[in-house]
Amino acid sequence: MNEGILSQDAGDPGLALWQICLDELSQELPEQQFNTWIKPLTAQVAEDFSKVTIFVANRFKLDWIRAQYVGKLSAMFERLQGQKMIVELALATREAPAKTAYSLVKAAQDAAAAAEPADDSPVNGFKNRLNTALTFEALIEGSANRMARAAAMHVASMPGHLYNPLFIYGGVGLGKTHLMHAIGNKLLADRPESKVLYIHAEQFVSDVVKAYQRKTFDEFKYRYHSLDLLLIDDVQFFANKDRTQEEFFNAFEALLAKKSHIVMTSDTYPKGLADIHERLVSRFDSGLTVAIEPPELEMRVAILINKAISEGSVMPEEVAFFVAKNVRSNVRELEGALRKILAYSRFNQKEISIQLAREALRDLLSIQNRQISVENIQKTVADYYKIKVADMYSKKRPASIARPRQIAMYLAKELTQKSLPEIGELFGGRDHTTVLHAVRKISAERQQLTELNQQLHVLEQTLKG
Structure with a gap:
């Protein structure tokens, strides 16, 4: 056998490398991020350290880990091992599921x-x-x-x-x-x-x-x-x-x-x-x-899993991710969505699954998909800041236009399922890095500027009806 599982043998050099990575990431990342995304992962490392395969509990997590953490992990492996290592992601087997990410x-x-x-x-x-x-x-x-x-x-x-x-x-x-x-x-x-x-x-x-x-x-x-x-x-x-x-x-x-x-x-x-x-x-x-801000994705997932337990039920992690990605505004709406799913499951005597959740929440998802679009966000933000909708797509860069445009990009990322390149395309063909810069900038300033935070609250409530 050419590969060693990083979960059993304490003398395994691959395990030692993985443990060092975990220790470093636990110091670098906020506790809940680490507990949610990194701690539940298991891994296999090739004996020649040319490749590491990381096992993830479900498809939602796999996509998120790929987008957010693979680059960081690759750089960390290369620095620690002194050579490039291929990082692959794979779904964990049902027989050995990754442990739950939520210590709470x-x-x-x-x-x-x-x-x-x-x-x-x-x-x-x-x-x-x-x-x-x-x-x-x-x-x-x-x-x-x-x-x-x-x-x-x-x-x-x-x-x-x-x-x-x-x-x-x-x-x-x-x-x-x-x-x-x-x-x-x-x-x-x-x-x-x-x-x-x-x-x-x-x-x-x-x-x-x-x-x-x-x-x-x-x-x-x-x-x-x-x-x-x-x-x-x-x-x-x-x-x-x-x-x-x-x-x-x-x-x-x-x-x-x-x-x-x-x-x-x-x-x-x-x-x-x-x-x-x-x-x-x-x-x-x-x-x-x-x-208190609207809960981020990890927090929404944890809330759903916890609340399901308190209701005497179990919500599979992949279902919690599906619901959390589609119900973003507040805890009360999350709990309402959970109650609908639990009632639908019991009434129809079916196990909780993504398909069942989709059926139970079809009215909510239909309303959300119809109401919150990038175009709707652009119009709402333009009206609020008294600029033209056309300014959202233009190349003009005065602060009176650039600022609302960045806010609209931030809201598009927060309130829709569009990718960064898709959002950039809808804002006059801008590069995805421009959208990412706007999202990070507004997100950081929201934590510091009370007036901006309040403006965003108003816009979010307006868009969510």
């Missing part, structure tokens, strides 16, 4: 098994309105929510110190509410005597109205001003409600004065809130403001 699946399974229904029972005579199933352990982490999650964990561990208030913003269904409940549950687990309240902004409005009607403002103030942690969702609902804003400002000041912590969510960053008093906006912006 087991944690989520344990969390789901231990989960309790929403807790509206009094703790020390106080109703906290927390859902005990929404914990940090049950939340999939990725680049889309990493900063928000880290800030939330810090608040839960050391309330009243840094990041007060913590303001979390992002589109619907991205996990803002989950993070709020996770903070409250963690604090109560560590300090059961704490007074914690989770509430939606509309409930606060209702409480203000009731306090006026019943003349019970003393009770209202005691309830809100005596908290150790106030978690309030969707503060954009305070818009145009002057008395509510005044009462929330008073509660805000009282809580900060006694070193209690305030965590808020909104669909936009503080300065983007409309019809909210300036003094309140300045308070919202005085602590830490963090965004």
Whole structure:
């Protein structure tokens, strides 16, 4: 036999080479990327080290590894071995499947098994309105929510110190509410005597109205001003409600004065809130403001696999990839797609497969394919930035045109299945490297520029209907 499997013999020099590659990549790549794409791989190396065959679990992963990592792996093998090595990809056999890429699946399974229904029972005579199933352990982490999650964990561990208030913003269904409940549950687990309240902004409005009607403002103030942690969702609902804003400002000041912590969510960053008093906006912006983005592909796959487990089912990895590549906007839509697939599977007594998923989601896929096209993106972006659609294809390069064009290219890559060369062709025959530059540039700036991030949120919501 001329080849050695890199999975058994610790004395195998091929295994040693592969292990060095894994160790280096684990240091270079973000943890979830490494766990998702690289860690599950197995390999065979020729005895003369002329070729390495890497086995991948399914076709979706194989295509992704080829596009994203083969170049890096080839360069790494050549550097470590001192000679060129052919890198081939092959599908792993069903008898020896690659292990799951998601280290969080087991944690989520344990969390789901231990989960309790929403807790509206009094703790020390106080109703906290927390859902005990929404914990940090049950939340999939990725680049889309990493900063928000880290800030939330810090608040839960050391309330009243840094990041007060913590303001979390992002589109619907991205996990803002989950993070709020996770903070409250963690604090109560560590300090059961704490007074914690989770509430939606509309409930606060209702409480203000009731306090006026019943003349019970003393009770209202005691309830809100005596908290150790106030978690309030969707503060954009305070818009145009002057008395509510005044009462929330008073509660805000009282809580900060006694070193209690305030965590808020909104669909936009503080300065983007409309019809909210300036003094309140300045308070919202005085602590830490963090965004939650739409989940990236790896995160969407992990969410689907975890959620299926919590529902007592198993979603094959290739099906999770298919769904994740077609449902991109938010976690809520992902969970809705999963429920449709599970129901369709049980009703028809069929195993979950890509074909079954395609049938279960045919309406959703039809709407998506009809609505989101590169042409639609170009028109929407051109309208938003007040330029001509023809400017998307032209060779003009002033910033007022080049910038929207780059944004449209970024959205085309994010929201359609088109390849980089296909997108370049639709933007006046541009080279795929031009599209790649635009995608990387806008993606990086989105993390740093609040205004750009908000503009992209608006465009994405408009395109998704």
